[in-house]
Structure formats: C-alpha cells, structure tokens
Amino acid sequence: MVNEDAGYTPAEVEKKWQEAWDVRGTNRRSSEELRAAENPYYNLMMFPYPSAEGLHVGNIYAFTGADVHGRFRRLTGYDVFEPIGFDAFGIHSENFALKVGVHPMDLIPKNVANFTRQLRRTGGMFDWSHTVDTTDPAYYRWTQWVFLKLFEAGLAEQKEAPVNWCPSCMTVLANEQVVGGRCERCDTPVEQRRIAQWFFKITKYTQRLLDNLDTIDWSETTTKAQRNWIGRSEGAELVFPLVDASAGHGSVDPDTVREPDETAIRVFTTRPDTIFGATFMVLAPEHPAVDRLVSDDRRGAIEAYRAEAQRTDLVSRQKTDKTKTGVFTGGYCRNPATGEAIPVWIADYVLMDYGTGAIMAVPGHDERDFEFATEFDLPIPRVVAGPDDDADTPLTEAYAGDGVLVNSGAFDGLGKVEAIRAVTEWLAERGMGELQVNYRLHVLCISRQRYWGPPIPIIHCDACGAVPVPEEDLPVVLPRVEDFRPDDSGISPLAR
Ligand SMILES: [Zn+2]
Numbered sequence: 001m002v003n004e005d006a007g008y009t010p011a012e013v014e015k016k017w018q019e020a021w022d023v024r025g026t027n028r029r030s031s032e033e034l035r036a037a038e039n040p041y042y043n044l045m046m047f048p049y050p051s052a053e054g055l056h057v058g059n060i061y062a063f064t065g066a067d068v069h070g071r072f073r074r075l076t077g078y079d080v081f082e083p084i085g086f087d088a089f090g091i092h093s094e095n096f097a098l099k100v101g102v103h104p105m106d107l108i109p110k111n112v113a114n115f116t117r118q119l120r121r122t123g124g125m126f127d128w129s130h131t132v133d134t135t136d137p138a139y140y141r142w143t144q145w146v147f148l149k150l151f152e153a154g155l156a157e158q159k160e161a162p163v164n165w166c167p168s169c170m171t172v173l174a175n176e177q178v179v180g181g182r183c184e185r186c187d188t189p190v191e192q193r194r195i196a197q198w199f200f201k202i203t204k205y206t207q208r209l210l211d212n213l214d215t216i217d218w219s220e221t222t223t224k225a226q227r228n229w230i231g232r233s234e235g236a237e238l239v240f241p242l243v244d245a246s247a248g249h250g251s252v253d254p255d256t257v258r259e260p261d262e263t264a265i266r267v268f269t270t271r272p273d274t275i276f277g278a279t280f281m282v283l284a285p286e287h288p289a290v291d292r293l294v295s296d297d298r299r300g301a302i303e304a305y306r307a308e309a310q311r312t313d314l315v316s317r318q319k320t321d322k323t324k325t326g327v328f329t330g331g332y333c334r335n336p337a338t339g340e341a342i343p344v345w346i347a348d349y350v351l352m353d354y355g356t357g358a359i360m361a362v363p364g365h366d367e368r369d370f371e372f373a374t375e376f377d378l379p380i381p382r383v384v385a386g387p388d389d390d391a392d393t394p395l396t397e398a399y400a401g402d403g404v405l406v407n408s409g410a411f412d413g414l415g416k417v418e419a420i421r422a423v424t425e426w427l428a429e430r431g432m433g434e435l436q437v438n439y440r441l442h443v444l445c446i447s448r449q450r451y452w453g454p455p456i457p458i459i460h461c462d463a464c465g466a467v468p469v470p471e472e473d474l475p476v477v478l479p480r481v482e483d484f485r486p487d488d489s490g491i492s493p494l495a496r
C-alpha cells in the first residue's frame, strides 16, 4: 500500500533497509561472536510448522511481539541472538502433503523456501546464518541420539497399551486431542485400540516436577494448571483377596483375612478410612483379574461389554454425566475390613491406566459409586456421619462432607485424618494395605504410526528384541517411501 501524503512507501523503504541489514550483517552473528558475547541474550520463538504453502497471520502475530522484545533487548545493550527454524516433521505437514497429493519430501522443502521468503520480508531480526530444519538428518541425528540416551537409561520403553485411535486420521491421539469423543482435527468419533508403542517414563520425575514448581517464575495460572496436570494424591493401596467360588459368599472374621496371594486385587484410594462402606468392587473391563473371576453364566455378558468398551474412547468413558453401565462378573472378593464377600463388577468408567485399574466402591460417600449402586441395586451403607447425622441417618445422595466414622467397628468416632492413618495401619499389620502416593501424570506416548518423522533408532531383532542403533551409525535417515499413507493396521509405513 502506498501512502503518498506521508511520503512513505513501505514496499520500497522495507526493501531498501532489509538489503542494507543483509549487507551489514546487522542480525548475523558468527559462532565466534556468539561465544564471545559479553551480554548474551537468546531470543527464541516457536518454530512454525510449514504445513501450508505459506505463513498464516497467527505466525506473524506470535513472532512480532517476540521480535519487538528482541529489538528492545538489543537497544538496551544485549547481544541478541535470534535464530529461526522450521518444525517441519509431524502430522500437520504430513496431512497437508496428503491433501495436496505431493510427497512430503518434495513438498516440504518448497514450503520451507516460501516461509523463508515471507519471514525475510517481515523484517524480523532473524539470523539467517543460524537456522534449523527438523527434517534435516544433521538435525534429527540429535533427536535420535537423545532417544538412545533415554533408552540406555531405561527411560524409553515399548509396550502394548490402549490408546485413542482416530479411524479417519489413522493415528493415535492424546487425551487432549479428543474433544467430546471426537478427533480434534477431523471430528471423527474416536475408538480405542491396543497397539505396541514407545513411551517415555516421565513419571519417574513426577515428584521433582512438582517440587520445582515452587521455585519457577511462572504465572500462578500456569503453575496451578501444571499441578493439576501432575495430580498428586495421598492415600493407600488396599488389598482385596479373591473369594474362591467353593467358599460361598458369606462373611469371615476380618482378622483372618491376611497374606494375600498375587491374584488379590489392589486398589488405590484417597479414602481408606471409608473401607467399611465398600460394598462392591469395580474393575476396568481390561483388568487381568476379570478372566479369573468370571463365572460361566456371566461370560457372554462380560465379553459383550468388553467389546463395547473397546469401541469407546478413553475420554468419553470417564464422563461423569453419562448413565453408569456395568456388568457383574459373577465373582467375589473379600473386604479386608469387614470380612464380607463383595461382588466384583466391571465398568468402563474405570480405566486400566489410572491407579491400579480397580476401585473399591463406597456408594455412601462417592457420587459415581452412589449412581452405580442405585442403578444396579447394590447396598449403600453410611460409614461417615456429618454434624447432623448419626449412624442410621438414611442416605438420599452420596455424603462427601466431613464427619466421623460410623458403622466402622473399632474405628467409630474417628475423624477423617486420624481414621485414614489408623485404618491403614490396622490393615497393614495383616499385609492388606499401605500408605501410598498416586499421580495423575502418565508415561508419555511418543508413537504416532505415521511416516513423516525421524525414525526411532531401534532395530527389532526376532532373537534379541529391541536393539539400539550404535551411536556412530546415526542418523538413521528417513527413507523415501512412495506409499507413505497411514492405513488402518496402525503399523507405521516404515514397518510395512
Ligand atoms: Zn481425525
């Protein structure tokens, strides 16, 4: 646009000065200069995905502020280094290649060239002598090197796990990419699948991640979101032994419930004090104990329910507003506090990968368990009495407030904090429980079953399993595969 009144012609002025900066090397720093900088300031912004022909206005929106900040730093005496690059691998770029029908190895370099031309025209302080392209083998050899280090340290592992699967994108989705049971990219209903995938064991650092939030200068909103994401809860792991079908379903003296074997069901609960009110157990449909518990007359119903749960994505399964569904396995386990045999059900709202994949249901004091018990006509005893209640006050809804234990044997009258400790210690004496900390944070799945990414530097050998590629053989270069489209097998195009 030309504004002649002001005598300013941006197309000319910008061009003139951008050329002058190029000649003078205004934004260019040699490696020696960078190392010698007295007052270094590294001004890095998020690299754009070249997943379209050109930049979109959101890129410029994000970069302008960061570039202004860099310029401010330079004018106040810092040696500002502002590199730029392209995050050119990944599903966004691959989907664009699929859409326009051009191989990503041909398409993406063209996009990068156009993005570069456009970014230069914005007049940002980018140092074009220091750029990164994540699809460059010289770059991703280091991605692969990091992977090998994690593998050596036992922090990268491959295992089969249930995942959210978008049948249209033919890829695995993180829980955050599932919105209302649908794929955030293409709106297709998401299913569940079991696939062998690579995981990073970020859970090994959970407590450190949490502790370090205290010393970081992030906003309150962000640290709070991080804390919720990590989701630490204190409670106990309790043990419910299976009841042999021949033993009948009666009660036994709780003091005789001891020395659990490996078939016993373990649950994590933040409220071990309410165990006297646990009148049934709910397992994730995928829980390995289901096969041992299921009675012949229940097998058909259990199999049908499992198949249905398999077709439902992990997010929808946990929706609190949906009607509770579930199936009785026909089997029982023993409540170690009451000595009663309690029925074991499966229900899809219990997930295998949170806690132990099993919950002790305390319908009197947990809303979901209350709904479930109401739906299936299971007993709902009161074990916590609020200020206006006694042991016999009827429950018309779950009571989750504070109070003292009732109908809980020797522990009647104890408040929550005391009771959690006392009940857990009592169970621990018999090996039926221990205090424990649990986290919401999971291991991080990095598999995508797609073509356009750095190959994982592992050789799968029939005899010895996963063998790391020797460091000196890096990079493992992504081969040109003409049919790079994902398919319904969930197997990466590289493995086909
Ligand atoms: Zn999709």
Ligand SMILES: [Zn+2]
Residues within 6 Å of the ligand: 461, 462, 463, 464, 465, 467
């Ligand atoms: Zn081998």
